[in-house]
Amino acid sequence: MTLNNDIVLIVKKGMIFFVLSFAIIFYFFTIFNMAKVNEASEVIKQKINNIYDIVRQITPFYLNTDDVYMKSGISYVDGIAVMVNEDHDVRSISTAINEVEKNIREIIYDDLWGIAVIQRTDTTANTAHFKPLREVHIDLNSQGLHDENWIERIMENENLSYPYNDFSK
Secondary structure, eight states, X not given: OHHHHXXXXXXXXXXXXXXXXHHHHHHHHHHHHHHHHHHHHXXXXXXXXXXXXXXXXXXXXXXXXXXXXXXXXXXXXXXXXXXXXXXXXXXXXXXXXXXXHHHHHHHHGGGOOOEEEEEEOSSSOEEEEEESOXXXXXXXXXXXXXXXXXXXXXXXXXXXXXXXXXXXX
16 A cells, blocks of 8 residues: 555656656746847848848939930840830949849848839839849739839839838938
């Protein structure tokens, strides 16, 4: 009879030890994970801020570059696809886009899907610079859509009525 009581007592003590050990280990893992989440959050915020600062570098290039006359269609300048919907003067920003891409890749490596700079004018002549040009970009300019101004459609869909305001501050 005492052997059974001893076994029950040992099992109870073992269970208590297991539960307490589990609780203590769980507590320390929780503290460790919270610290790592905060650290990861700070790293992500810093990367986003760095990318934002890099993207803002396009503005001075855009404001201080020459215009080049381009015909309607898709042209390639220094590896940048320039999509023009009407013949007009276009800002020559391919150097800036290549520099921005290089700087962003230093931060996010090969996770960059692409870069696009959309130029909406007061007239109906609009331009977009893509690196790389993908099929989805070409589809945006499809003449089969109800409105032929694809840049207006992007601006409305993305709620970008004043696209350069954030970058000119």
